[in-house]
Amino acid sequence: MNIKTVAASLLALSTFSAVAYASDANQLDANKQLVTEAINAMFVDFDPVATGNLLAEDYIQHNPAVPTGAAAIIGFLPALKDSGIKPTTYRILAEGDLVVTHNVYENAQAFGGETLVAFDVFRIEDGKVAEHWDNLQPFATETVSGHSMVDGATKIEDLDKSADNKALVEAFINDVLKGEAPEKITDYLSTETYIQHNARVGDGLSGLADALKAMQAAGISMAYTETPLVVAEGNFVFAASRGIQADKPTAFFDLFRLSNDKIVEHWDVVADIPADMAHDNGKF
Incomplete structure (x- = not known):
């Protein structure tokens, strides 16, 4: 056994693994940033140009009430702006090409309620948001546990x-x-x-x-x-x-x-x- 050769191989392997891990982490951060920008474009700035740049043209929609395609979202922006909808994101996590956000939407009558809690899931492809799933529920002001529907731990670790x-x-x-x-x-x-x-x-x-x-x-x-x-x-x-x-x-x-x-x-x-x-x- 050549100890120097084995040691060099192990060092190279560990270096490659560290670089790959850093690359994956950077991509997840980039995907989260893209989703954050998309949420802001749609629900804060109501910006049709930014929204069009961030969503894939053939954006696949799974929200039951919203037609598929980026054009449908862009066409909906004036009504969203008039509604005064306000999003707050409490958690965001990512794996592979998927990003999950845990949100509360205030003034959300456009989606069926005054205040709604939601999970939104976005799929990223070629640097754009390509697909969206969500689930929305009225935000409860009273709970059995005394915790709210969105409070609690937020830090990602391990x-x-x-x-x-x-x-x-x-x-x-x-x-x-x-x-x-x-x-x-x-x-x-x-x-x-x-x-x-x-x-x-x-x-x-x-x-x-x-x-x-x-x-x-x-x-x-x-x-x-x-x-x-x-x-x-x-x-x-x-x-x-x-x-x-x-x-x-x-x-x-x-x-x-x-x-x-x-x-x-x-x-x-x-x-x-x-x-x-x-x-x-x-x-x-």
Whole structure:
């Protein structure tokens, strides 16, 4: 064994890995910046030129009420400006070509409510926003836990655990939310700290159990059936799922924060999936 040769190879490999990691991180930051600029162009400046430059011409829209294509968004800008809509972004995370933002929209009557909480998901292609999914829900001013629907931790950390945390959340969705092995719930949720931001659910496993019992008593069924989108960055994992709630097709957009290989905090936006949409792209 030539120790010098092995050492040189290991050094080269570690240097390559560090450069690749930095390149990936820079691309994620660039994607986040692009999405931030797009949100500002559409919902703060209402600027048709900037919006047209930031969106792909064949922009694919999944919001059920908005037609597909960049032209539809640009045509909607004057009405948005007149409405006085105001966005606030609380969290932003990215993986690959996807960026997720956790937002509150005030004066959001154009989208169906005075104040709405939302998850927006954007796909980036060739330096432009090429596709958009979202889920919106009325912002609750009172919650069982006392937490708001958007407060809580925001700092992204543990970047080296993104893949592990993503796999854990995917397993949690399959085992618990899809009902494949619900008895494994404590394999995924922390028994010490579980902070809940769903307005109808209290903190801890006991709060979750109480909410599920109340739903059962009211005859409200809930089931996750498919999870087309999962985005992980560090200690945050976002998942967009299709399912059924109260016998209606439903979209469940969930954000989880993890610590020490357990889910310790949860935010969500839940909305019915309408049968009729302004396009043929579907909710997902």
